[in-house]
Amino acid sequence: MPRNLTASLALLTALSIPALGLFGCDRSSTQSEPKPQTEATSKAPGQQEAKPDFAIDYQQFQLDNGLNVLFHIDRSDPVVAVSLTAHVGSAREKEGRTGFAHLFEHLLFLESENLGKGGLDAMSARIGGSGANGSTSRDVTNYYQTVPKDALEKMLWAEADKLGWFINTVTDPVLAKEKQVVKNEKRQAVDNRPYGHTQYVIDRNLYPEGHPYSWQVIGSLEDLDNATLDDVKTFFRHWYVPNNVTLVVAGDFDPKEARELVEKYFGEIPAGEPIERAPKQQVTLKETKRLYYEDNFARQPELTMAWPTVPRYSADTYPLAVLSEYLSDGKRAPLYRVLVEDEQLTANVSMGAYESELAGQMQLKVQAFSGGHLDAVYAGIQKAFGLFEKEGITEEDLERIKAGQEVAFYNSLSSVVGKGFQLAQYQIYADDPGYVTKDIERLLAVTQEDVKRVYDKYIKDKPYVATSFVPRGEKVLALSGSTAAQVVEEKIIEGAEAQFDASASAEYEKTPSKFDRSKEPAYGDPAETAVPDVWQDKLENGIKVYGIENSEVPTVTFSLVINGGMLQDSIDKTGVAGLTSMLMERGTKNRTPEELETAIQKLGASISVNAGQDSFRFDVTTLARNFDKVFALLQEMLLEPRWDEKELVLAKKSVTSQIKRSQAEPNAIAGKTFARLLHGKDSIRGYSGLGTEESVAAITMDDLKAYYNKALSPSVARAHVVGDIAQVDFMAAAAKLAEQWPAKPVTIPSPKSEPAKPGIYFVDVPDSKQSVLRIGRLAMPAVSDDYYPAVFTNYILGGGGFASRLMQQLREGKGYTYGIGSSVSGGKTQGRFAIASGVRANVTAESVQLINDILEQYAPTYTEADLENSRSYLVRANTRAFETARAKLGLLENMSEYGWPADYVREREAIAKAMTIPKVQKIAEEYMQPETMIWLVVGDRATQLDPLKALELGDVTLIDANEVAKPNN
Structure with missing residues (x-):
């Protein structure tokens, strides 16, 4: 969890170079990584000879x-x-x-x-x-x-x-x-x-x-x-x-x-001893190494191959970035063509660079379908490499990839912290904070010959390390010639950890200073929240449009949200909405899947289609100058889907693979089981949007077409646009869509949730090193008068990250967890209060007891200081509320979904300022009492079930997660 489990290298790696995202550890359990914003204009795809007019201004x-x-x-x-x-x-x-x-x-x-x-x-x-x-x-x-x-x-x-x-x-x-x-x-x-x-x-x-x-x-x-x-x-x-x-x-x-x-x-902090830069330490493999490992949590074999390459910002990092994307990403990629489409050995392929200061490596990962032998995967990889050796990379593909990487670079600079990180990265790795211009120039200067050269130099016939991670008991699926990998498995032993009192004050002689540093500085001149100017309009077919014009960067972000989503699925055939969204990305009536993908990428754009629990949505990001062309492609996808039977087969295989993978992953098990306990077997909200293996196998193209005709209509749609485009220009671009997409009535089901009775529920995952906890109950919808007061109330309990009681007591006080948090969330008709954490396996019962105690004591012990801290944060944090395009889009979507005014943050500020201790206590007593909640534990039954029963906090029920996943139990 971010101070975080996801890799932080997204902030530290050259953003023009794809990184694997496997490494680095972030601290926070509640913060997501900031994503950076630029002030630049960019060149048109294909204009390789033009130097980009881009710089991040700085003083040093x-x-x-x-x-x-x-x-x-x-x-x-x-x-x-x-x-x-x-x-x-x-x-x-x-x-x-x-x-x-x-x-x-x-x-x-x-x-x-x-x-x-x-x-x-x-x-x-x-x-x-x-x-x-x-x-x-x-x-x-x-x-x-x-x-x-x-x-x-x-x-x-x-x-x-x-x-x-x-x-x-x-x-x-x-x-x-x-x-x-x-x-x-x-x-x-x-x-x-x-x-x-x-x-x-x-x-x-x-x-x-x-x-x-x-x-x-x-x-x-x-x-x-x-x-x-x-x-x-x-x-x-x-x-x-x-x-x-x-x-x-x-x-x-x-x-x-x-x-x-x-x-x-x-200024008065003394310098240390001089520190020399570490020398580069590139490596060369003398021979190939093949290793296997039987993984307790894996349900499908996975092959990873790694080759040594070069340190960050070396000349070859740029063609290597193009090479890895071309080989693996998209319909034209040789690895995709062979492994996914032709031989159907996997649902996807990933390849990318892991480049650091002293050395670098390239990694290729393929997760085979259940029971698939990794020898077949390896043979497919060699066949795909052979295709590349024969065909090379076309100029069109080269420019397509460079256009996408250039736009990704600009889009990644969407906040001041992102630009700040980029400056620091260039200073540390390139010894030049202004390296950004050269960075982009070197990317755009990559040639077809460069891409072929680095393939020959680092990949073709070169020694590699290959790891075969296979399900326990299935080492026969590993790559031939593999030897057992040496992995140190931790043993979780009851009472093995040292006891400590981290609250004790340290005794030491204070470090001197020229002035009194113990006094916190005062605030500067007040920072006022700037609410963006919002325009509203309506298309001829009834779609309401909400927009914010912002020319800070030459991009446009757009969403078309159609209410319904998974709510339009039937319980006996879950997964239809999700598969429909996948097929609508895969070609149109007049464009093959490959042709559609190429057309979008050549414009430096992205168009994604996704089905959520309550909505079906199209999301678009593009350079402003290409908006009309990109919107035309969106319209084509929406109105003229291809319904490609081959793509349905591939999509079903991909979804089935995801379902199988989730069956042994503790967090995935917790998510789907908690949803069922919270909503019941008769509500579609209690089921995974992926569906089940059985339901996905039964879905046909007619099911997708029926969903499309039943669920997608302007009568339940709303549009939102943020960026460098005027209202009149957007409405002109959307007018043709309004003409060709007439409205029709759509009925959206309103399923009734019937939660399980409060108590403790346990799912067995043998030999778990952690127990995953999901605790909560149904609560008020987002339109309720209680909703924002509940958000306020939750801040000190578990919504405030490291300022919250849950984090302070379970992590900082006891060391039981890496992170824990609570949330209040809601839609138009329903909401929930939930607590989530992963705790050390041998303190599962202790953690449950402590959370129970914190909940019981929260309302009676809430203080004036808690009230003021919550008020201060929730009011002052609004200065950051609309910094990025995605945040502005969120404002518009909240307005369209809930009918809130553009300045609804002002209303929330007024609620925060009016909160009192009795109001907080009333909310906590109504929605946050432990005896009203479902307590789900996913962990090792052999060691943890009996201690939970001994707590006497209510019934402890053992349930089978695989049975929960099926309808009509």
């Missing part, structure tokens, strides 16, 4: 102690992002002492001398920040947050405390607790999910012993256990020094004032 200076500082001014929103990047990742560790860089990513949030215990998280909540977050990769560690612009000085004060006034606060109990948190992170990200150990096996065999990339960023549990307080303090004092750190401030601020504040808060 260095303090006397070596701190490198970068400023970027962006006044589009009243916010500022502050990021601190230390040039130290797992590559700077030593074998036997791994995981320290990542451990510090965690420790630096816990306490510092002047903020006190949990001070940064508490401050983040009060000031309306995005949540203090962090990430660790092989090469760097990041700390970042976006806040209202009037909180800039507070953030600089807090970030300086990390460097100069932190290390004394780390004690043995604090270290012991955080070790448990990191272990929980590893269990959740690696040990308790299918194929979780793949990267460990790849890296251990791709790199020689002792190479800094041969171990994982998160380190080993043994090394973490053995780490002493002296070890971690020595590591910090060497690497966390100003001359090894880059500070970036991006957003709406006065650079003269900001420089004075940076000098004030960071």
Whole structure:
């Protein structure tokens, strides 16, 4: 979970280069990664010779102690992002002492001398920040947050405390607790999910012993256990020094004032010893290595192949990026043509670069269908490579891919924190914050010859590492010639973890300063929330249109939302809506699937079709100058689907593969089981949108056509557009659609939910390293007068990330979990309150008891401070509410769905300001009492069921998740 389980390299990797997203560990359990925004225009696809008119403006200076500082001014929103990047990742560790860089990513949030215990998280909540977050990769560690612009000085004060006034606060109990948190992170990200150990096996065999990339960023549990307080303090004092750190401030601020504040808060921190850049350490494999592993959680065999390549920003990274996309992505890709379409061995293929500072690698992953032998997959890969060797890459495909990568780069810069990260990345990896122009130029300069050259140099007939991860007991499916991989499996033993009291205050001599740092700085000039100007209109066929014109970037984001979605499915044939959406992406009456995909990609656009529980939607992103052409393609997809029988076969195979994969994945099991318990067997809301193996097998093309004719109509549709397009231009482009798509009446079912009785329900997943918890009940819809007061009430309970009681007690106090949170969510007719977490297996009962106690005590112990913190956050956070195009689109969709005014955030601010302790207590007593809830535990029955029964919190019912997945039990 993000301080996060997803890889943070999306922020740290050259955004023009696809990254695998397998690595790096983020801290937060509640924050999603920020996605960056640009101020640039872009070139037309195919105009390779034109240099892109793009730059991220910045100012750069260095303090006397070596701190490198970068400023970027962006006044589009009243916010500022502050990021601190230390040039130290797992590559700077030593074998036997791994995981320290990542451990510090965690420790630096816990306490510092002047903020006190949990001070940064508490401050983040009060000031309306995005949540203090962090990430660790092989090469760097990041700390970042976006806040209202009037909180800039507070953030600089807090970030300086990390460097100069932190290390004394780390004690043995604090270290012991955080070790448990990191272990929980590893269990959740690696040990308790299918194929979780793949990267460990790849890296251990791709790199020689002792190479800094041969171990994982998160380190080993043994090394973490053995780490002493002296070890971690020595590591910090060497690497966390100003001359090894880059500070970036991006957003709406006065650079003269900001420089004075940076000098004030960071200037007196002493420099450390000079730190040399690590030398490049590229590797060459002398021979191919094939390894297999029997995976407890896998239901399908998976082959991963890896080849050594080059470090980030090397000349060959750019043609390698094009090569990997061309080989694997889309209908024209050789790997797709052979493995998916011709031989139907898999539902999809992925290939991408994992490029770091010292070395790089290319990885190819194919998950075969159940029972499929990986020898057949390997033969298919070789056949696809042979196709590429024979055909090469056409100029059309080259330009199509480069256009997509260029647009993806621009779209990735959608926030000030994203632009700030990009500046820091260029500074650290390329020694040039302004490298962005050269980055794009090198991408656009890639030729057909370059792509063929890097294939010959790094892939063709070159040694590789291949891992076969197969279901337990099915090693016969592994690639021939494979030997058993060495994987260290953790044993979860009752009572094995050390006890600690992380709440105890450390005793130390305070680090001196030239001024009193214990006093939190005041706010600057007030930051006012800027609500976008919204225009509204209506098409001739009745579709209401909501728009926001914004020329900050030359792009347009559009959604067409058709109410209904999965609600139009029948329980005895679930999955029709989802398959209909898949087929509508795969060709039109006059375009083959390949021709449609190519037409969209050549315009640097994307059009996706998805069926959700309550809606069927089309989502479009495009360069503004191509909007008319892209909208015409959308219209063609909507009005003239191809209904390709071959594509239906492939789509059904893909969905069936997903269903099988989810049958052993604890989080997926928890999700589908909780939905059934919450809604009952007679409500479509209690079923997966994927369907079941049986229902998908029975679905025919006539079912899809019937759904299309029954469910898709302008009478239940609404349109939303954000970007560099005027109202009159959008309405002109949409007029033809209105003419050709007449409205017809549509009835949307309103299924009645019948939840299971409150109590504890248990699903057995043998040998689980964690227990997955889902706790909750049905609640009010989003249009209820109680809805936003409930959101307010939930903030301190579990909606406020690290400021919440659930996180503070289960993670920070006990070390039981990597993350836990609660949420209030709702649609037009129904809502729910839910708590979600994964906890260490041997504290399952203790975690359930503690959550129960927190819920029981919440209303009686709610304080004035809790009230003020919630009010402050929920009002001040609105300064960040509309920063990105996607956020603006969300505003429009809320308006169209619920009938809310454009400035509904003002109404919410008024509700927040009017909340009182009695109002909070009333909401909590009505919707958040433990005895009214369903408690679902997915874990190891042999060790955890009896302790749960001993709690005497109600009936404990053992249920079969596979039976729950089927209709009419």
